[in-house]
Amino acid sequence: xxEMPEDRTSAIVPAELFTPDPQPxxxxxxxxxxxxxxxxxxxxxxxxxxxxxxxxxxxxxxxxAIVAPMLSPYSIAETDxxxxxxxxxxxxxxxxxxxxxxxxxxxxxxxxVSLTVGFVAALIQMMIGVAIGSISGLYGGRVDMLIMRTxxxxxxxxxxxxxxxxxxxxxxxxxxxxxxxxxxxxTEIARLVRGEVLKLQQTEFVIASKSMGAGSWRLIVRHFFxxxxxxxxxxxTFQITNxxxxxxxxxxxxxxxxxxxxxxxxxxxxxxxxMRGNPYMLIFPAIAISLTMLALQLIGDxxxxxxxxxxxx
Amino acid sequence: xxxYIVRRLIIAFVAIFVLATITFFLLRLVPGDxxxxxxxxxxxxxxxxxxxxxxxxxxxxxxxxxxxxxMGDFGYSLTKQGHRxxxxxxxxxxxxxxxxxxxxxxxxxxxxxxxxxxxxxxGKPLDSITVILVLVGISVPSxxxxxxxxxxxxxxxxxxxxxxxxxxxxxxxxAFALSLSTMAIVARYMRASMLEIMSTxxxxxxxxxxxxxxxxxxxxxxxxxxxxxxxxxxPVVAMVLTGSFVIETIFAVPGLGRYFVLxxxxxxxxxxxxxxxxxxxxxxxxxxxxxxxxxIVDPRIRLS
Numbered sequence: 308x309x310e311m312p313e314d315r316t317s318a319i320v321p322a323e324l325f326t327p328d329p330q331p332x333x334x335x336x337x338x339x340x341x342x343x344x345x346x347x348x349x350x351x352x353x354x355x356x357x358x359x360x361x362x363x364x365x366x367x368x369x370x371x372a373i374v375a376p377m378l379s380p381y382s383i384a385e386t387d388x389x390x391x392x393x394x395x396x397x398x399x400x401x402x403x404x405x406x407x408x409x410x411x412x413x414x415x416x417x418x419x420v421s422l423t424v425g426f427v428a429a430l431i432q433m434m435i436g437v438a439i440g441s442i443s444g445l446y447g448g449r450v451d452m453l454i455m456r457t458x459x460x461x462x463x464x465x466x467x468x469x470x471x472x473x474x475x476x477x478x479x480x481x482x483x484x485x486x487x488x489x490x491x492x493x494t495e496i497a498r499l500v501r502g503e504v505l506k507l508q509q510t511e512f513v514i515a516s517k518s519m520g521a522g523s524w525r526l527i528v529r530h531f532f533x534x535x536x537x538x539x540x541x542x543x544t545f546q547i548t549n550x551x552x553x554x555x556x557x558x559x560x561x562x563x564x565x566x567x568x569x570x571x572x573x574x575x576x577x578x579x580x581x582m583r584g585n586p587y588m589l590i591f592p593a594i595a596i597s598l599t600m601l602a603l604q605l606i607g608d609x610x611x612x613x614x615x616x617x618x619x620x
Numbered sequence: 621x622x623x624y625i626v627r628r629l630i631i632a633f634v635a636i637f638v639l640a641t642i643t644f645f646l647l648r649l650v651p652g653d654x655x656x657x658x659x660x661x662x663x664x665x666x667x668x669x670x671x672x673x674x675x676x677x678x679x680x681x682x683x684x685x686x687x688x689x690x691m692g693d694f695g696y697s698l699t700k701q702g703h704r705x706x707x708x709x710x711x712x713x714x715x716x717x718x719x720x721x722x723x724x725x726x727x728x729x730x731x732x733x734x735x736x737x738x739x740x741x742x743g744k745p746l747d748s749i750t751v752i753l754v755l756v757g758i759s760v761p762s763x764x765x766x767x768x769x770x771x772x773x774x775x776x777x778x779x780x781x782x783x784x785x786x787x788x789x790x791x792x793x794x795a796f797a798l799s800l801s802t803m804a805i806v807a808r809y810m811r812a813s814m815l816e817i818m819s820t821x822x823x824x825x826x827x828x829x830x831x832x833x834x835x836x837x838x839x840x841x842x843x844x845x846x847x848x849x850x851x852x853x854x855p856v857v858a859m860v861l862t863g864s865f866v867i868e869t870i871f872a873v874p875g876l877g878r879y880f881v882l883x884x885x886x887x888x889x890x891x892x893x894x895x896x897x898x899x900x901x902x903x904x905x906x907x908x909x910x911x912x913x914x915x916i917v918d919p920r921i922r923l924s
Binding site: 456459460464465466467468471472473475476478552555556559560561562575576578579582583586589593596597598600601604605 | 634647756758761763766767770861862866870900
């Protein structure tokens, strides 16, 4: 009874629909996926207002650190003995110190040092940590054992002792502080990366990739890096806080930045000394450093929430 | 369990040994020497060096030092004449320990309290207040807080003594300045940990069978929420004791911190060595104890 005309289907549905779409190549798929992940992260991060506010505050602080000293009519070393202990005014926005130096200029010159130390130290720590952590996780066995025991021992020694030792050996200064942090504080990240690599090696996509003959270089670049990156970025944000705090701490006890350079820690130290008569000297650097720590903390929290796979639908 | 303890113990001892060795050689790399001043001529310096055994080959000095160290002898201070490093530590450490303990106890009790209150009032004003407190605690460095507290509570409104460490009133400001960041971290962990426990099946079960809320909090949530907090106690203890170095300088507390900074600046080899090894060994020992305790409380940790 069925007298269906042969071209019935094509009459209703155009034939083109039955031809398959061009298949995306494997590489394109991968980059799309990575892009999708980071745009997801950015979307979630943008929705987190404390983190966004913190990011803007940090950017403003960084911009001021770059621009403010250039626009200021004073330099950090310029003393003016007729204008000592001036209260904040239009002429001296944050007042002047006991040698008549402009505190506005000092705070932003200090910001350059503090922020540089924080970011550069954290970056170097990240590179060392990722390298050593991946080696440890990838090679396993004796290499892993040796590296992890070294890390255990390094972590057991308090960071203040490590850092101040390295700093006095190399003479206090920006470079020595950065190196002191970079050389001693990579352990946290190395541990983290090793754990992630071990976890990743058990995943199906890595096993599949290996069984298809992927070399270790390809494994590292294609599979490990993109997957470890989110965790590392979050950890690095908190390491920046540590490094900024550490620099301030060292400068505070006199083992950090030396005259005529200045940093927030140093400014806070002189502020504490002058606090009785001139509390404004303490307030401004104290606010600057606290605000930076707060902003970094909230950005770190925001990044963690934005990249955490557990929170992804 | 025994294997776990032994492994931890070996790590602790090796860490102390490595710390002592590195410190010893690093210090000798620092340009300059501990003997300087108007009365110190070349001849005097040589005699002093010979007196303290600093003219021997470096490695021999190291062996001698380590030999003494194994017997707990830190030698004589090079800049404080006639003072043994052991005696300096014995007089200074009680102050640091006292300050650290006060801060630690206050921080842990208040931190746990705030963490619990915040978790139980999630999303309500009390929670927000705690979150703000935590953020302030984490972002204001202890030395900034110390300075500000000193200004307001001792200089502007003289309620408490400015500095020194003589009576209970003297201890309040430094201990509080030292404890705030620790309190913030403990509160944060406790809050997160409590919230996680609240959504577990056994808490739902307890609620379903009609236990009173107070009983659920006390018997089911608190105990289990405490474990993750215990795991951060090692770093927390280290933080409090390290932080006390700066707080001691602000409030003129005659503890280890002041000597450490002074010894670093004058390159007093034996004093720096003694303080570093002692302080490091103390922290490493504390960490060891906490690790072992944690291993006893939570068996899963031993396996990893």
